[in-house]
Amino acid sequence: xxxxxxxxxxxxxxxxxxxxxxxxxxxxxxxxxxxxxxxxxxxxxxxxxxxxxxxxxxxxxxxxxxxxxxxxxxxxxxxxxxxxxxxxxxxxxxxxxxxxxxxxxxxxxxxxxxxxxxxxxxxxxxxxxxxxxxxxxxxxxxxxxxxxxxxxxxxxxxxxxxxxxxxxxxxxxxxxxxxxxxxxxxxxxxxxxxxxxxxxxxxxxxxxxxxxxxxxxxxxxxxxxxxxxxxxxxxxxxxxxxxxxxxxxxxxxxxxxxxxxxxxxxxxxxxxxxxxxxxxxxxxxxxxxxxxxxxxxxxxxxxxxxxxxxxxxxxxxxxxxxxxxxxxxxxxxxxxxxxxxxxxxxxxxxxxxxxxxxxxxxxxxxxxxxxxxxxxxxxxxxxxxxxxxxxxxxxxxxxxxxxxxx
Amino acid sequence: xxxxxxxxxxxxxxxxxxxxxxxxxxxxxxxxxxxxxxxxxxxxxxxxxxxxxxxxxxxxxxxxxxxxxxxxxxxxxxxxxxxxxxxxxxxxxxxxxxxxxxxxxxxxxxxxxxxxxxxxxxxxxxxxxxxxxxxxxxxxxxxxxxxxxxxxxxxxxxxxxxxxxxxxxxxxxxxxxxxxxxxxxxxxxxxxxxxxxxxxxxxxxxxxxxxxxxxxxxxxxxxxxxxxxxxxxxxxxxxxxxxxxxxxxxxxxxxxxxxxxxxxxxxxxxxxxxxxxxxxxxxxxxxxxxxxxxxxxxxxxxxxxxxxxxxxxxxxxxxxxxxxxxxxxxxxxxxxxxxxxxxxxxxxxxxxxxxxxxxxxxxx
Numbered sequence: 001x002x003x004x005x006x007x008x009x010x011x012x013x014x015x016x017x018x019x020x021x022x023x024x025x026x027x028x029x030x031x032x033x034x035x036x037x038x039x040x041x042x043x044x045x046x047x048x049x050x051x052x053x054x055x056x057x058x059x060x061x062x063x064x065x066x067x068x069x070x071x072x073x074x075x076x077x078x079x080x081x082x083x084x085x086x087x088x089x090x091x092x093x094x095x096x097x098x099x100x101x102x103x104x105x106x107x108x109x110x111x112x113x114x115x116x117x118x119x120x121x122x123x124x125x126x127x128x129x130x131x132x133x134x135x136x137x138x139x140x141x142x143x144x145x146x147x148x149x150x151x152x153x154x155x156x157x158x159x160x161x162x163x164x165x166x167x168x169x170x171x172x173x174x175x176x177x178x179x180x181x182x183x184x185x186x187x188x189x190x191x192x193x194x195x196x197x198x199x200x201x202x203x204x205x206x207x208x209x210x211x212x213x214x215x216x217x218x219x220x221x222x223x224x225x226x227x228x229x230x231x232x233x234x235x236x237x238x239x240x241x242x243x244x245x246x247x248x249x250x251x252x253x254x255x256x257x258x259x260x261x262x263x264x265x266x267x268x269x270x271x272x273x274x275x276x277x278x279x280x281x282x283x284x285x286x287x288x289x290x291x292x293x294x295x296x297x298x299x300x301x302x303x304x305x306x307x308x309x310x311x312x313x314x315x316x317x318x319x320x321x322x323x324x325x326x327x328x329x330x331x332x333x334x335x336x337x338x339x340x341x342x343x344x345x346x347x348x349x350x351x352x353x354x355x356x357x358x359x360x361x362x363x364x365x366x367x368x369x370x371x372x373x374x375x376x377x378x379x380x381x382x383x384x385x386x387x388x389x390x391x392x393x394x395x396x397x398x399x400x401x402x403x404x405x406x
Numbered sequence: 407x408x409x410x411x412x413x414x415x416x417x418x419x420x421x422x423x424x425x426x427x428x429x430x431x432x433x434x435x436x437x438x439x440x441x442x443x444x445x446x447x448x449x450x451x452x453x454x455x456x457x458x459x460x461x462x463x464x465x466x467x468x469x470x471x472x473x474x475x476x477x478x479x480x481x482x483x484x485x486x487x488x489x490x491x492x493x494x495x496x497x498x499x500x501x502x503x504x505x506x507x508x509x510x511x512x513x514x515x516x517x518x519x520x521x522x523x524x525x526x527x528x529x530x531x532x533x534x535x536x537x538x539x540x541x542x543x544x545x546x547x548x549x550x551x552x553x554x555x556x557x558x559x560x561x562x563x564x565x566x567x568x569x570x571x572x573x574x575x576x577x578x579x580x581x582x583x584x585x586x587x588x589x590x591x592x593x594x595x596x597x598x599x600x601x602x603x604x605x606x607x608x609x610x611x612x613x614x615x616x617x618x619x620x621x622x623x624x625x626x627x628x629x630x631x632x633x634x635x636x637x638x639x640x641x642x643x644x645x646x647x648x649x650x651x652x653x654x655x656x657x658x659x660x661x662x663x664x665x666x667x668x669x670x671x672x673x674x675x676x677x678x679x680x681x682x683x684x685x686x687x688x689x690x691x692x693x694x695x696x697x698x699x700x701x702x703x704x705x706x707x708x709x710x711x712x713x714x715x716x717x718x719x720x721x722x723x724x725x726x727x728x729x730x731x732x733x734x735x736x737x738x739x740x741x742x743x744x745x746x747x748x749x750x751x752x753x754x755x756x757x758x759x760x761x762x763x764x765x766x767x768x769x770x
Contacts, residue, residue, distance in 0.1 A: 082722075086687070091477045091480065110591055187589060371588060
C-alpha cells in the first residue's frame, strides 16, 4: 500500500517537474541598462480586474512609462496589489522604501494614515497619497497629495446626458418633467457631492427641466449594492443613470431597465452598449510623468497637485456615437473650449440656488478638525471655485433640483 | 474466499490505531505537501510562468529580508492567537466558527477604551485596560452562543456564525456614524494606545507566544482542560462523571471568546491603530485551518501559522514581482491546505485494491 502511494507520488513528482520545466519560459525582466532608471512604487487597493478604479491607475502608470521613455527616463515600477486600508498599507510603504523606490504612490483614500506613519522615517523618498488631503499641509516636506478636477469631466458627461434627455423630450418619448437622472453615489462626502452637482449642472445647461435623484451605497466598491441602487432609481422613474463608485454593475442594470447611462473611471460601452453614452476619467499619466521626471532630475514637485481638462488630466472616454443625441459633439467642443479658457465656470452661482437663494459664501477648508469647513472663501467672482485651494474636492453643498434618497 | 461476491476495485477501510507508524503518517503528510506543490506548479505553468521561480519568489518574498520576515510574522500573529482561542472549543467538539466576531467584539471594546481614555492615561495602564476590555468584550460575545447551547441546545455552528455578522454590522455603523472621523474611517489612536514594538514588530508576538504556553498547560495539565477533553469524547461520560456540561461549555466559550478578543486588541492596538468593520479580515476563519492542521497542538500552531504567513506574504510578492494574479496565489494556497487537510483521510483510512483483497483467491 505504502509502496504504491510512494510510487504514484514519485511518478507525479517527475511528471510535473518535466511539465513545469517544459512549459516555463523565463520572462525577460524589463530592459535594464541604457539611460537612467528610476524605481517607483505604486500601492493599489485592488488590481486591474476591477476594470474601474485601480485599472485606471494602471493605465496611467503604463502611459507614463511610455511618455517618460520618450524623454530618456526608464521607470522600474514596483506595484503592490490588493492592499487593505489597514496596517498592511504601512507594511507595503516600508517594503517599497526598503526596495529602493525613490517615489511611492498610494492610490486609495484610506492609505494616507498609514503612509504618514512611514514617511518620516524616509525623508529622502517622496510619498504621494492620491485623492486625499492630509499630506500637503503637514510639516513633512516629502509627503504629497494629488487629484484632478474631475468635476470638469463630469460637467461634460452631464452635457451628453442632458442632450440625450432633451432629445427624448423633443421626440415626445418622455414629458419634460420626466427627465430625471438617477445617480449612484458612494458616500455623502464632498468628493461625491461635487461630482454629481457638476454633472447635474452640465445636464441642466442643455436640458432645463431635468432633476436628479441620488442614492448612496455607503461603499466605494460593492457591485451588488450599486446594482440595487441603480435598479431602485430606474423604478423611481429615472431615465438615465450615472455613478460615482467603482463597479460597472450600474451600467448593466441601467441597460436591463431600458435607461441610459454615463460611466466613471472607465469606458463602459463594452458592458452596456445600448445604454452607455460616454464616460469620464482621470488620466493619471499626466501627474505621474510630471512627478517622476521631477524626482529623476532631483527637483521638487508641488505638495498638492490638481490639473484638469486643460492639461489632459481629465478626459472624456469615447462617445457612443450610435446612441448619443445629434449635435452632442459640437456642443462638447464648444463647452470644452470655454472650460479650458476659463470663460465658463462649472459652479457658476447664477446657475443654481441653495434653499431658493443664490450662494454667496462657502468655506473650502476645515482648520480645527471638526470636518466642517471654516476657512478659505471659495465663492468669489460669481462662482464657487472648486479644487483651487486644495486638490481634493470640497464642494459639499446640497443645491435645489437634486433630491437625496438616503 | 470462495463466495462470488463482487469486490469493488478500490475499497476503503479504517486503519486500526496501531497499523500506521508515526513515521509513515508523517510520510503521508509530507507526500501531500509535495503533491500540492506539484499541482501548484501546473497552475503557475498555465499562467505562463516558471513554477520553480514562483516558489522561490514566494519564499524569498516572505523570509528573504528583515522587512519581509517582519511582515510575515505580523501576518502570523493573529492567526496563531486565534487558533489558540478556538482550540479548546474544538477539543470539546463545540464548533465555534464565531472567532471572527469575537475578534471584532474585542477590538471594538479596546477601541472604546482607547477613544474614551486615550488622552487621559499613561500608556501602560491604558493598554492594560484596553486588553482587559477586549478580553471581556470577546468573552461575552462568545458566552452568548455558549449560554444558548447550554440552556436550550441551540446549534452552535449557526449561532456563532450569525453572531459574526451582527458585531461586524455594529462596527460598520460606528465607523460610518458616531465614531466617524473622515470619510467613513475612525481616527487613528493616540500614541499612548499603541502597542510598543519589540524587534521591529509590535509586541503582540510576545503575547501570543505566552498564550501558546498558557493553552498548552491549560489543555494538558489542568482539571478544566481534562473536562473539555472528556466532553469532546463523550458528553454522556462527562455527565456520568458528574460534570456540569452546560457550565463547562459556557466557561470554555468565554475563554475562547476572550482570547479571540485579546487578538482583536492586538490587531487594533498593535497593527492598525484604528478600528474598521473588517478588522478581523478572515483571521477567524483561517485560524480554523491552522488549529485543524496542528491537530490542536499548541506548539504545532506556531509552525502552521508561520507557514500561512509565508504563503500569504509570498503570494503578495508573487503578484508584485511576477505579476501572477492574486487569484492564482489563492488557488495555490487552497491546494496546499486542501491536500494537507485531505491527507488526514489517508492516515485514518487505507485504500485496498481488489487483487490485494483477493489474497490469491479469485482471478490471477
